[in-house]
Amino acid sequence: MTTLQAPITIRNISFKNRIVMVPMVTFSFHGDNGSYYGNQHIEHYTERAKGGAGLIIVQATDIFGASTLTKMWSPDNMETLTKIASNVHAYGAVAMMQLAIYNEMDINLLTITQIHAIQSEMKQAAINACNMGFNGVEYHFVHGYTLCKFLDASLNRRSDEFGGNAKNRANILTEILPDIRENTHSSFIVSVRMGEYQPDSRNGIEVAQLFEKAGIDMLNISYAMEPPVNPVPDKFECSPITYSGCKIKKEVNIPVIAVNEIRTEKQVRFLIDNKYVDFVGIGRGMLTDAAFANHVLQHEPVNKCFGCKKCLWFSDHTKCPARKK
Numbered sequence: 001m002t003t004l005q006a007p008i009t010i011r012n013i014s015f016k017n018r019i020v021m022v023p024m025v026t027f028s029f030h031g032d033n034g035s036y037y038g039n040q041h042i043e044h045y046t047e048r049a050k051g052g053a054g055l056i057i058v059q060a061t062d063i064f065g066a067s068t069l070t071k072m073w074s075p076d077n078m079e080t081l082t083k084i085a086s087n088v089h090a091y092g093a094v095a096m097m098q099l100a101i102y103n104e105m106d107i108n109l110l111t112i113t114q115i116h117a118i119q120s121e122m123k124q125a126a127i128n129a130c131n132m133g134f135n136g137v138e139y140h141f142v143h144g145y146t147l148c149k150f151l152d153a154s155l156n157r158r159s160d161e162f163g164g165n166a167k168n169r170a171n172i173l174t175e176i177l178p179d180i181r182e183n184t185h186s187s188f189i190v191s192v193r194m195g196e197y198q199p200d201s202r203n204g205i206e207v208a209q210l211f212e213k214a215g216i217d218m219l220n221i222s223y224a225m226e227p228p229v230n231p232v233p234d235k236f237e238c239s240p241i242t243y244s245g246c247k248i249k250k251e252v253n254i255p256v257i258a259v260n261e262i263r264t265e266k267q268v269r270f271l272i273d274n275k276y277v278d279f280v281g282i283g284r285g286m287l288t289d290a291a292f293a294n295h296v297l298q299h300e301p302v303n304k305c306f307g308c309k310k311c312l313w314f315s316d317h318t319k320c321p322a323r324k325k
């Protein structure tokens, strides 16, 4: 057994390997009969589970509508999501959903009532995910979106319990965590995707440690408001964003996923064999090669992402030039 398949268990859930498909919105896909999710999504995620990923984190789903079973939580969408979870499980992978706020909001202008309404949807979305058979959820606190701004010490200027010190800035999630635990089964994983710089490393590490202390089970480290550009140490064969994940890993005792431009078997093994992180997150590499994980595990060549970014922003990743026809 290689270190890539070394056993790891989170809240009773065992992962068959350390390769994660990170969340990616499938911009060109649509549901069936007007729904958001549909057969294209089922096929997409099933293929990646079949391709050997140990964990599949389904793309960002907006939390709004979770309580009323509307929008992305309509019965049709939930039927599709339920099917995705069960297909992913059929291939032995762990299935999680990413939960996000799509809308840009000025977090400093939100009333307490509005924040409580957000928290209520965040909580209900996790409960729905659990009821649909997912093993856990990941809250999207990254890439400059609304939840991300709560964590940032320079952007969050609130003077109530949702602003100020790091504990307060994380409250939007940590406050509702006991409620989520009470309404989901004991092995349900609650994870956070966040960045190291909030806006500086010290603040990011403090928030990561607070999440751990509050009972968050794992962290997926991407970037917060802006991608870091700090140079990485000599011989570190990955990007500054990936390095951020490795830095956070040293500061917490819960499992950490590092991500970004991890494109080769060599990079995957470098990160895991040297224990820089617990999991490697693969984004575009999973679009170019649905069997990325199996190829790496079996020392076979992968269809390497060219980094052209044509898959981003409402484009069609199925036209990716690196995909084998």
Ligand SMILES: Cc1cc2nc3c(=O)[nH]c(=O)nc-3n(C[C@H](O)[C@H](O)[C@H](O)COP(=O)(O)O)c2cc1C
Pocket (backbone or CB within 6 Å): 022, 023, 024, 025, 026, 027, 059, 060, 098, 140, 142, 193, 222, 259, 260, 261, 262, 281, 282, 283, 284, 285, 311, 312, 313, 317
């Ligand atoms: C098409 C596309 C959609 C994405 N959608 C999401 C998303 O829903 N949630 C998220 O946190 N990150 C999203 N990302 C960022 C990826 O999860 C990942 O962090 C990024 O692509 C870097 O990893 P990579 O170099 O392996 O692709 C998206 C990226 C791409 C390319």
